[in-house]
Structure formats: C-alpha cells, structure tokens
Amino acid sequence: MQKKVRVRFAPSPTGGLHLGGVRTALYNYLFARHHGGDFILRIEDTDQNRYVPGAEQYIRDCLDWCGITPDESPSAGGPYGPYRQSERKGLYRSYAEKLLENGHAYMAFDTPAELEEMRIKYKTDDNPSPQYNAVTRKKMRNSESLSAEEVTDLLNKQTPYVIRIRMPDNEEIQFTDMIRGKISFNASQVDDKVLLKADGMPTYHLAVVVDDYLMKITHAFRGEEWLSSSPVHILLWRWLGWEAEMPEWAHLPLILKPDGKGKLSKRDGDRLGFPVFAMDWKDPATGEVAKGFRERGFLPEAFINMLAMLGWNDGSAQEIFTKEELTEKFSIDRVHKAGAKFNYEKAKWFNHEWIKRSSDEWIAGKLIEILNDKKISASPEIVVKVAGLIKERCAFLDELWPNSHFFFETPAVYDLDAIRTKWNEEKKNLFTDWIDRSSAISDWSAPLLEKDFKDFVASRNIKPGDALMPLRIMLAGSKTGPGVFDIAELIGKEETIKRIQSTIGLL
Ligand code: GLU
16 A cells, blocks of 8 residues: 655744745655645754744644645644654654664764864865765774773763764765655765764654654655755665665755856845745844735735746746646646746736736725725725736836826826826817716716717817826826726716816926
8 A cells, every 4th residue: 555645844944934944844845745645834943052942832833824734733733743843852762772773873072172182283275174984983982983982971970972973985986866866975075974963862864763753754855955964864774774775866956046056045035025935034143024925015926837847847838827726737747956046026926927817805804904994985895996007017026106196096196297298278179078077977987988088089170199098097097007098987976077177287
C-alpha cells in the first residue's frame, strides 16, 4: 500500500516571511492537496539566538491569508506533536547518543576561543575559512583526539561539550532530487556539523532529520539553499537506521533579483520599491516596518497564483489559475531547476487580472468598507454598478477609491486647465443649453443620455471630442475614468447638472 503523503513547511521564526518562503509553503500545500495528503507546519526554533518574538504568529497569519492553512501545526495540534522544536527538546539527545555509540558522532569540548584560534591558525590563501572537519578534527579537543581517560576526566568535571557528526573522509554521497535528478557530494566537502549543543538543544541538522522521521514525512521540499546540507541529512538518516523511510527530496529554485544576480532580498524590495514579505512585518527590535503584498493591495488569490508561476507551469500557456486548478495541475517534476527572476510588473499584472475577474459584488464589498470609513452612504445597487465600471482600471485594491470617488462625492478639484484650452462662448452656451434641455429627460440612463448629448453637440456643429472631454472633467474632475454617461447616470440628474453649473462658474 502506498504511504499517505505527508509534507511539511518548516520555517524558523526569525522575522518576516519572504515570498520564497511562502512559495515553499505553497508548493508543499499543493502537493499535499493533489495527493490527498497532509500539510504540516513545524516551527524550527532551536536557534534561540535568532528567535524573534511574534514571528511564529506572523507566519501563521501569512499562511491563513494565503489560504494555505496547515492540517497539523503548533496551534491546530495533531497526532505527531508538539510541532514546535523547542518543545521537543528532550527527545533529540537519545538519537545523538546513538550516533556517539556507533561512532558516527563525537563529543567536542572546544571553547569558542579555541574554535576562533583554529580558524586563525589554519587559515591559508587556499583555505580562507578553515572548518572543523577530518583535517582539523585531530588537532582539536574532542573524543576523537583525546584519550578515553582525558574524556572521562572532562566529563567528570562537567565540562560543556557539543556532539558533532563525524563526516567520512572521502565518500560519495548520492541521492535523487525530484527536480534536479541525481546529486552527488563528496562528504569531505562538508564540515563536522554540531548536532547537539552544550545546553542539550539540537541544531537544525539533527532536529530536521529526527522530526521528519518521527512525523512520517514522505516528501521534503525546501529552498535550494539547503541543498549543500543534504549530505549531512542523508548520512543521519542512514546512520540512525531509517534510510528506507527517508523522504523524497526536492530543492526548489531560488527566487532571483529582478536585476543582476543572486537571491531576491528584502533590500532589493526597498531599493526597487516593492514588497518582498507576504504581509507587513514590524521588526520588534528596531520598530522598522517592511511592506507586505497584502498591505500593498494584493489579493491572496493573485499572490499565490503569481508565486505558483515563479518556478512552475503546467506545460501550457495558461497563467491564471485558481487554487483549485493549481491543486489539480501541480506536480513537482514540472518545477524548474533554474532560479526564477522576480518581476514586479508581472506580479501587478496577476493582481490586475484577479481584480478584473472578481465579481462586481465582491469589489462592491471592498468599496462599501471604504465608504463606511469615510462615512459616506450610498445605495448598494449603485455601488455594485460602480464596481463593475471601475474594476478593469484597478491593479490594486487601493486604486478603487481614486477611480471611483467622483461617484460618491463632488470632486474637490477639476482639471480646469484642460477645459480652458478650448473654452469659448459657444461651448458655454452648449452646456448651459443642454442643462435646460436635459431637465426634460425623464429616463436618465447612460445610452439615452449619450444619444441626446451627442445629437445636441452635432446640431451645434461642434466636434464630439471637444464637448465630451469638458463634460468628463465637469463630472469626474479629471480626463480619465469610466464612460462619462455611466457617471452621469449613476450620480443622477440633479448632481450632474449641479457639477456642470459649478464648473462653468469656475471657468
Ligand atoms: N528551518 C529551515 C528553514 O528555515 C527549514 C529547512 C528545511 O525545510 O529542511 O528554512
């Protein structure tokens, strides 16, 4: 029988959630849903020095906003909890001790000063940052280099020690990555990583393997930056006797800067003026706020659609996918190997497409929130019509109001200069006479108004454009906006006449 798919998103709560992190979560989620499996959120908080208060709650809120809520997590619980590694602290030591017993790990008593000394002493031009490995190991203070008596003595004196993995001297370690195919590393390229710290807290390397095993994870998808750690993890799976249960790995491509080389960073966002985090993140230490896609006015549907396409496609030219479609189509083997360049204009395009596709009623709901804030009342029927007229013009939700305010309030400013260039007595008479004439129009609807106005303009031998542009400014304040007769219809006869009259008065 095939094992039930179980995948995990395992962030460290160290700050805001970068869009690369959300994409990792999303791919995990889509894979789990596609295969009818479980999606787990595990908080990897073993590095207490990097722990940032509030970051875990923030991660949870981001996932909720994106609609990729985990099945098992610190808050939801589940059969394999706890899901916060700091709360699992007690269970890692026995595994580190098992590795000590079978000779794949050793105790290291070096102080921070001794480690620093080693880095300086063995530094050469060819090796600018010497590592704790097969070469240096013998020169350090550990259970490999010291005699059994010396070790017993140190232990009796309660000397603090860490447990390090004993990387083989020269062994090829291979595995198959679901995206990258066969991967091979020589173990000597990797240092003897610490597995258990002096205070008994595991490091990421030990905890990730133990937890993936205990939580019955079947597939581990994570960022490409973890590829170089994979030999350590593979050896741990092997030496702990669990290799048959090792998850399948996939290392996801990086999200790259729009310009230049390298991974997209928060600094790139600041520099180029776009968000890099899913939601606003306030650094509790500095109070500095990093902008989020949510606050910028992205719809979660557009955000996840855009993220899904940053490194994946279904083989067709389709770009707009609902979450349900993504779930149906997603497969890891169609994730690209190469990094994906982030393109903010494209991100905006996704949002615009999603706003256009939203129902008029949904957009009207957003407009009603704005109107309520401004204490402006309007009939829901009108708001729905306005929504339908303006949604095409809005790439962001915060553009709803600038594109619609004139439906609900008299414009505070008019682009009079644009009217003045061609304003004369003839035009003035045209508008004042049309006001008189329009009082008789009983069906105040856009098509009828349009016909009436255009016929009237033609009867005066005036070019339609020369009359329509001023009319638009009189009603909406500026040259841009939806159809001018739609505006007239929705603001009503009285307000239309009032706006024309008051603008004429200003000219
Ligand atoms: N805690 C690691 C991170 O912060 C997780 C890496 C993994 O998924 O193995 O990204």
